Amino acid sequence: xxxxxxxxxxxxxxxxxxxxxxxxxxxxxxxxxxxxxxxxxxxxxxxxxxxxxxxxxxxxxxxxxxxxxxxxxxxxxxxxxxxxxxxxxxxxxxxxxxxxxxxxxxxxxxxxxxxxxxxxxxxxxxxxxxxxxxxxxxxxxxxxxxxxxxxxxxxxxxxxxxxxxxxxxxxxxxxxxxxxxxxxxxxxxxxxxxxxxxxxxxxxxxxxxxxxxxxxxxxxxxxxxxxxxxxxxxxxxxxxxxxxxxxxx
Amino acid sequence: xxxxxxxxxxxxxxxxxxxxxxxxxxxxxxxxxxxxxxxxxxxxxxxxxxxxxxxxxxxxxxxxxxxxxxxxxxxxxxxxxxxxxxxxxxxxxxxxxxxxxxxxxxxxxxxxxxxxxxxxxxxxxxxxxxxxxxxxxxxxxxxxxxxxxxxxxxxxxxxxxxxxxxxxxxxxxxxxxxxxxxxxxxxxxxxxxxxxxxxxxxxxxxxxxxxxxxxxxxxxxxxxxxxxxxxxxxxxxxxxxxxxxxxxxxxxxxxxxxxxxxxxxxxxxxxxxxxxxxxxxxxxxxxxxxxxxxxxxxxxxxxxxxxxxxxxxxxxxxxxx
Ligand SMILES: Nc1ncnc2c1ncn2[C@@H]1O[C@H](COP(=O)(O)OP(=O)(O)OP(=O)(O)O)[C@@H](O)[C@H]1O
Ligand SMILES: [Mg+2]
Numbered sequence: 001x002x003x004x005x006x007x008x009x010x011x012x013x014x015x016x017x018x019x020x021x022x023x024x025x026x027x028x029x030x031x032x033x034x035x036x037x038x039x040x041x042x043x044x045x046x047x048x049x050x051x052x053x054x055x056x057x058x059x060x061x062x063x064x065x066x067x068x069x070x071x072x073x074x075x076x077x078x079x080x081x082x083x084x085x086x087x088x089x090x091x092x093x094x095x096x097x098x099x100x101x102x103x104x105x106x107x108x109x110x111x112x113x114x115x116x117x118x119x120x121x122x123x124x125x126x127x128x129x130x131x132x133x134x135x136x137x138x139x140x141x142x143x144x145x146x147x148x149x150x151x152x153x154x155x156x157x158x159x160x161x162x163x164x165x166x167x168x169x170x171x172x173x174x175x176x177x178x179x180x181x182x183x184x185x186x187x188x189x190x191x192x193x194x195x196x197x198x199x200x201x202x203x204x205x206x207x208x209x210x211x212x213x214x215x216x217x218x219x220x221x222x223x224x225x226x227x228x229x230x231x232x233x234x235x236x237x238x239x240x241x242x243x244x245x246x247x248x249x
Numbered sequence: 250x251x252x253x254x255x256x257x258x259x260x261x262x263x264x265x266x267x268x269x270x271x272x273x274x275x276x277x278x279x280x281x282x283x284x285x286x287x288x289x290x291x292x293x294x295x296x297x298x299x300x301x302x303x304x305x306x307x308x309x310x311x312x313x314x315x316x317x318x319x320x321x322x323x324x325x326x327x328x329x330x331x332x333x334x335x336x337x338x339x340x341x342x343x344x345x346x347x348x349x350x351x352x353x354x355x356x357x358x359x360x361x362x363x364x365x366x367x368x369x370x371x372x373x374x375x376x377x378x379x380x381x382x383x384x385x386x387x388x389x390x391x392x393x394x395x396x397x398x399x400x401x402x403x404x405x406x407x408x409x410x411x412x413x414x415x416x417x418x419x420x421x422x423x424x425x426x427x428x429x430x431x432x433x434x435x436x437x438x439x440x441x442x443x444x445x446x447x448x449x450x451x452x453x454x455x456x457x458x459x460x461x462x463x464x465x466x467x468x469x470x471x472x473x474x475x476x477x478x479x480x481x482x483x484x485x486x487x488x489x490x491x492x493x494x495x496x497x498x499x500x501x502x503x504x505x506x507x508x509x510x511x512x513x514x515x516x517x518x519x520x521x522x523x524x525x526x527x528x529x530x531x532x533x534x535x536x537x538x539x540x541x542x543x544x545x546x547x548x549x550x551x552x553x554x555x556x557x558x559x560x561x562x563x564x565x566x567x568x569x570x
Binding site: 086 | 307308326331333335342343344345347359360
């Protein structure tokens, strides 16, 4: 109870600051529109080569995961700015759970991502997406889980390094390979060695899972995708909580 | 209220390629009783902030023990945090938030209700002369206003023990005097214990029951301001003469007044520390008068904490402050 109240206080504070910044709100909502408008025309003609009936069912899941990865991986920059202003230290000297300080922030990233995902999917319907409703719900849930994991990771790295100069190259070198190897925009079919490498990237299974579930199929691909989303989230949340609980930070 | 033994913090810092150990705090022993206002006085880099960060559970000591508000900082940090308030040297609010909400949220993290936190925050805004700034972004406040906002943050939950790290840095003289009043009131009205750091001698002198002088991570002296000042032998007598020819007779006259050390000459100024100056001053002035020396000025200064610092550490606080 205590923990949830503290989490709520931190979350509400973050939400207020975010909502008062019109640029943040507008960019957040324009982002999914841009994704669809810019990537759509590029990818639709290719859909047939992957044997997909509906181009949007093929690549909207990829856009979802990309949105999830990119929006949240940069959460750590906000945390470094707050640390610089002394906010983190002021909160750490209160009796509030230090894990709540992390999860309250991550909750905002998750909510932001949820809203963006819904906007993206709704818009995709206008473009001609056909997908099963339960599939969409599970797909968005997995996206948010992955995004929350990235936010935990990014915040923890931010608290450890306390430096944008460490954060920026690190996040770039993580996000680019993940983006390519997961087949986020296009499924990887060639060459074989790339497929093998991609198989060990959890996000590849998550993208495959969301892609499958969008068609209304609930098979092992979906369960593996869900499994990996939960594992990635659990790992990032545990590590992030541990970093925030450290006595010297 | 605070018992500290052998508190030590060693940082590993980089100097070029090699790693060096920085002994920021090197075996500090101190104790503070309930209801005391204690000043932690020392130059830049002396280890004041590092000590405070260990006492407020933000930093784990390398060695030593500290009990704060009845709890061990290492064994039960949450109980310590519940009992204390901390105003850090470097700010505590986001430039993008709203001042009033920052204070209320901070209070709520201590478990107090929103209504109680808001009421206390409004009261603090009035006392700290922050009226009308409730909805202002801290980023759009002046440095001194932001400093007072930090202090409101640290006091919103009415802590029994308050740590203030250079609370008056950046405040104008009137705001400083006002804050001194509030710090004194914390004890008088609420019975709180206050532990504050400062570079300002007049501040420590005016506010504190006891002063701990810290230098190079060690406590160099600990006593009441008056007792510390008594350690400095005698009051400083400074004569200023009108002409260079009068310097030597003035020096001789001052030397005859039994100073603690031979008088120092600096241009037209001649000065020395003299014990029991009240009894000797008339004789001194008469002697100068008999020799026909016209004084441009005579100044008698009671020992200040700067003099104390100089005596205890061999360095002046003014030079690095
Ligand atoms: N994180 C750190 N890593 C390495 N060295 C540090 C660290 N923090 C402080 N120090 C060093 O420890 C020493 C004591 O610093 P501290 O901040 O406690 O001084 P201070 O008395 O508060 O000084 P000031 O009056 O400038 O605030 C300094 O030499 C400082 O450079
Ligand atoms: Mg300091």
